Amino acid sequence: MIKAGQIEKGTALLIKGQPFICVEREFVNPGKGSAFVRLKLKSPSTGQVLRETMKTQDNAEEITVEDVDLQYLYNDGENFHMMHTDTYEQIEVPMSSFPDYQFFMKDGETYRVKTWDHQVLEIVIPPKVLFEVAEAEEAVKGDTVTGATKNVITETGLSVRVPIFIKQGEKILVSTETKEYLERVNK
Amino acid sequence: MNETTRYILFMNMEMTRKRGEMYRSIRSWLDERGYLEVFTPSLSTHLIPEHSIANFSTRYLSEFRPSKELYLIPSPEVFMKQIIREYQHSIYQISTCFRNNEQIGDHHNPEFTMLEYYTVGADDEDSIAITEELLRETSLPGTGEHALPPFRRMSVAEACKRYAGVDLMKTQRVGELRQAALKLGLTLPPSPETWEETFHRIFLTFVEPNLPQDKPLVLTDYPSQIDTLAKKVPGNPFRRRWEMYISGVEIANCYDEELEGNTVRAFYEKEYAILCEQRGKDGTVIPDIDYSFAELFDGHFPQTSGVAMGLDRLLMVQTGATSLRDLILFRVSDMMKYYY
DSSP states (O other): EEEEEGGOOOOEEEEETTEEEEEEEEEOOTSOOOOOEEEEOOOOTOOOOOEEETTSSSSEOOOOOEEEEEEEEOOOOOEEEEEEEETTTTTEGGGGGGGTHHHHHOOTEEEOOOOOOOEEEEOOSEEEEEEEEEEEEEOOOOOOOTTEEEEEEEEEEEEEEEETTOTTTTTTEETTTTTTTTEEOOO | OOOOHHHHHHHHHHHHHHHHHHHHHHHHHHHHTOEEOOOOSSEOOOOOOTTSSSSSSEEEESSOOOEEEEEOOTTTTHHHHHHHHHHOOOOEEEEEEOOOOOOSSOOOSSSEEEEOOOOEEEEEHHHHHHHHHHHHHOOOTTTTTTGGOOEEEEEHHHHHHHHHOOGGOOOOHHHHHHHHHHHOOOOOOOOOOOHHHHHHHIIIIIIGSSOOOOOOOEEEEEETOOOOOBBTTTTTSSSSSEEETTEEEEEEEEEEOOOOHHHHHHHHHHHHHHHHHHHHHHHOOOOOOGGGGGGOOOSSSSEEEEEEEEHHHHHHHHHTEEEEEEOOOHHHHHHHHTTT
């Protein structure tokens, strides 16, 4: 048991027998009321999102998760296929539980995964990921307005709004939280 | 000075200039309307007991007498009401206030600036009009429509009905409200809790996040179960208290001030009992209180409505900033991060 006030982003909780991961946490003190914490929780198996408001003194059932390293192989449109790096055992993770993750994970890379009772609760994606620009529109000639942007597609299929000077084949750093372009990386 | 501090200072100097402009307009607007500006201490030997507000304490030392615990005020109300009782005059103050044990974040800082204005002869309804006029006249140039009058109005009961489907008139008993909360899918602790606690679960989960944000919103008639020094509405379970939200953030709180000495005393006793029980457990500061405060309400305290407005938050919404981080110089959380 932990106090609701100690729950953080990434904390795994058992609610009505189902595992949930905390994806957002905010403390709220209503003008004249007790201290609360507002939680957004996600069920990794069903993708269900639960909004809970708990008093910071409420008890919550924390579950102990196991961290494993899994290599991302590919997705078939329905499941992510991943492999234990030490046992080579392959597992399938429903893509619906981790929407948009196909745009952030790169084939062949290893990710830290939190599991509980053989269920994948969370795939840890770095906050910033380096992508190669796979497709880029040509910038319109004469369009020199400061701040002008265009769309590019990364090697994972993610569409990102970037400054017009970005070309195909270049590397860009993207925030996985906001899907926003951060900077060009020259390497 | 390290690089981060220098950067924050640089970024926030423009906000500092705007803050000065805002304070000057507010002061001159209130001065012109006959409010007297008052200046009361930040340190006090006693506070008004409010179990939901954690306090800071410090210690007065003297070579000649025993040391004494003093408290940093969470609001200047304790002093301002004494002035009103004696001088029967509308007053205001811009002061630094302190609240402990709140998460430092986009909308909270342990030290913040509060504008309190008390209008003698006015009630909570008048205060809406006064506040509307104040914001119309003093908002910074460039303030967005979302932060400018006219205000939208809604009662708490209406908001609960609309956004949570809960009829507060039919859920006045603890058990009824608990049923409503369970029906909404909320997880409640097995141990019984107060009506106010269950209400806040519903309000914070379903109501507050869905309140309209296109204009400032005045949420009126708070449930009487939330104990405050606002008058009760005769004949129904509400109080003459409103809160103003801008962009979903609480900006101001207003009471039609309680005038009955016995009611004030009962509030003191009840709040202090809850506060002592709670803080005895968690070890936080239990402030001294002074029951003689209730004696101010001896029949000569004038009809008054008071508004407390968070000026840091007001500056934030007027300038379109999304966090207090963007307007406070030397944030205590920035100073503290080297110690954790």
